[in-house]
Amino acid sequence: MVNLFETFPAFLLVFVRVTSFFLMMPLFSYRTVSTTFKVGFGFFLALIMFFNIKAPALEMDGVYYLLILKEALIGILLGFMAYLVMSAIQIAGGFIDFQMGFGMVNVMDPQTGAQSPLMGQYLNIISLFFLLMVNGHHLMIDGIYYSYQFIPLEQAWLPLGSEHLLQYILKSFSTMFMIALQMSLPVVGSLFLVDVALGITARTFPQLNIFVVGVPLKIGVSFLILMIVMGTMMISVSNLFKLMLTTMRGIMNLLGGL
Template structure:
């Protein structure tokens, strides 16, 4: 125990990075997981990581408090990038719901406490099951472990003024919307053709109330197209997971200045 005391400040820094990563990371940050379990999981993860890394001995001084802030920011930023790519799935569901007519009926996500579209919540749940089935949560934990190769524990500052970092974050937002567009375009495109057909019917058969016929027709068509293209959507979701890991690595390289 006495041998551990000189390394205790470094262990606290590891604990701060891991727990702050869990605050933003998909699946581990949900409200359904008790806070005591999150803290305990973060503690044991930090304990394991601490004994597998070469960590220098640190003293508790003014620089140490700067290191705490830096570790918290690194964990939050890496976790935010992981959450950002998963949010693309809910955005795709929002695009679909807007065309289906479900945009007015949002639901409260019990995991995050935020409002989310109906189709987006469904696709997000399927994507989470897909993430667990391919051990994607292990890859996310592996990402926070290897973050110390790019951002050392004794690095004092994060280069927020670096133009490359700002450009990289903007590109991450851009890729998120591209993934959302790729997931939603089969359903949205099909519903656009349905709108065109309904417009033609409204002009040729004025006696038909298009508004009464159009809404159930669009809902039925969207469900059929969703069932048909679900496998293709999962391919795009796998690309989103790959983009998540690539973006996390690129962000850590920029933070570390490599």
């Protein structure tokens, strides 16, 4: 029979890592997801994980409290990397908003409580639906489950000062910007051509008030291009999901010293 007093310290470490991951993880970290659900779901998920991993026997001494901090840091870092990669969608929307003339218009995101670009919020909602449709949230939960194969509970240190870890984070950050540029490039490039055409028109017909004509024209062209390239954008979003999972795996490899 399993002794609860012997297994509770290891279970608590699993619970800390899972709930810390939910603090930053896309979708589960949003305000509209109640705290009661997060804690309850994290508890039962940690319970399932605990009975499927080889949990060591631990004692609640001074080293144990350092292990709790280590587990919280792992969960927050993994969730932050997933959230960082998904932020490419918001950045792409910001690029599009700037060219459309919506650069001064921000909306309050009820999920995060922060201001976000108008088109970035629109693309983010579509991408979240796409993430749920392809069961991407299941893959993220799989990531935190398999993290124990890379970073065991008894590992007392994390190589946070490693040069390879910092380079990997910077590389993921630059890749996220590249994907954001790929997503926004069709609309931004089309609007650049519209700006060039409006500039030529303004020089050809000085009596025409180009500012009155240009703003609605750019907005109309933007929505037309968005409808045409939305399928291509979703391909970039699927690549973004792959990058998110690859980044999480790479971070786990580096934190585990593999």
